[in-house]
Amino acid sequence: MHRFALKRGRLWCEGVPVEEVARRVGTPAYLYSHGTILDHYRKLQTAFRPVKALICFAVKANGNLAVLRLLARAGAGFDIVSQGELERALRAGADPKKIVYASVGKTEEEIRKAVQAGILFFNVESAQELRQIQEVCRKLKKRQRVSLRLNPEVDPHTHSFIATGQAASKFGMDFSTVSTLLRRRGEFPNLLFAGLHIHIGSQILEAAPFEAAVRKALRMISLARKEGAPIDTLNIGGGLGIVYHQEAPQTAAEFARRILPLLKGRSLQIILEPGRFIVGNSGILLTRVLVLKESGRKKFAIVDAGMNDLIRPSLYGAYHEIVPASQNGMLRKKARYDVVGPVCESGDFFAKGRLLPSLAAGDLLAILGAGAYGFTMSSNYNARPRAAEVLVRGNRWHLIRRRETFADLVRGERIPSFLK
Ligand code: LLP
Secondary structure, three states: OOOEEEEOOEEEEOOEEHHHHHHHHOOOEEEEEHHHHHHHHHHHHHHOHHHOOEEEEEHHHOOOHHHHHHHHHOOOEEEEOOHHHHHHHHHOOOOHHHEEEOOOOOOHHHHHHHHHHOOOEEEEOOHHHHHHHHHHHHHHOOOEEEEEEEOOOOOOOOOHHHEOOOOOOOOOEOHHHHHHHHHOHHHOOOEEEEEEEOOOEOOEOOOHHHHHHHHHHHHHHHHHHHOOOOOOEEEOOOOEOOOOOOOOOOOHHHHHHHHHHHHOOOOOEEEEOOOHHHHHHHEEEEEEEEEEEEEOOEEEEEEOOOOOOOOHHHHHOOOOOEEEOEOOHHHOOEEEEEEEOOOOOOOOEEEEEEEEEOOOOOOEEEEOOOOOOOHHHOOOHHHOOOOEEEEEEOOEEEEEEOOOOHHHHHOOOOOOHHHO
């Protein structure tokens, strides 16, 4: 459940009419619901309470400091993939002992910074990375917990761009590589082989692929423990799907009901790394209609947000619900629109042939389900400043990132002297 609702033709987020925010901060703007983020976090936490799972929010889904701070305060840890995300998490007040660090390529500096920060786990994706981490730890005279990322080779039935646990994927290591490394753990005296990590993909609607992957991971853990590896943690990754359109994803409780029985009696600390599940439906993108035009038999609604603000429809053909935020849609006739941005690319669209109440220039639209992989994947393409971000809590709203300025866009650029 999310806390966005249409009441008498106006869209509200918690106790705030979103039109008011759009008037004050302009558009395009991302708007997040504090209550929804917490609800979603708590749903998962409650479902996995029997094993006291540590929930490490995937920062890549939404890295705004205020969003991270509110989750850190609620007790969340963080799943990071870069030094930048480490900095964000620490600045937001994260407990380093609740940070896990994945990514198939980590630089020496990134590894050093994370070791020095005292993170809980590196989720290691190759033998070479293991050697790198060992070397950094040797120099720093530190001991570090690592968990090997197993590619469990299951099909998560999701978009190929966001499936990560199949044999042909670049992520993780196959069964034999993981077991060889666990056997040779003596070669890495500064590393404690305490965990196993899996993450099979994103926007996964059913429990079966998770179950299959967890079973494989547990088999690996049993083998490793028999050989004396001190594995005390299983990280199940993220990937829980949400409703964008007509999906019927498993709930957190259903997911837990399928996974928890597998973990009984294993004495494992469980980690989850959800991103989308927590923030996806906690955020919307507000945009205004700039121009309406007809071409052939098509109607275009050209809005002031573009693919640079929200790339999911262009990149994955993703469906995002669009609702008029400031009109009584019931009273207007409906028409089909291509809702497109002003960016110079044919791929710059939010919806095609979408049935909407007749639109007029100046109408405010809300693109729903934009809280995950929205702002974090945005860019400055076409020299477009990135959008403002707003957090709503109850009947108050707070600007949590000001809209970028043109000065922001050229900061750091220099004209060399030979061109002056
Ligand atoms: N853990 C790892 C190791 C991951 O790679 C990811 C996401 C997550 C956790 C969080 O997954 P989630 O719970 O949010 O599904 N940009 C794409 C999604 C890419 C996901 C990348 N990895 C999209 O907009 O759909």
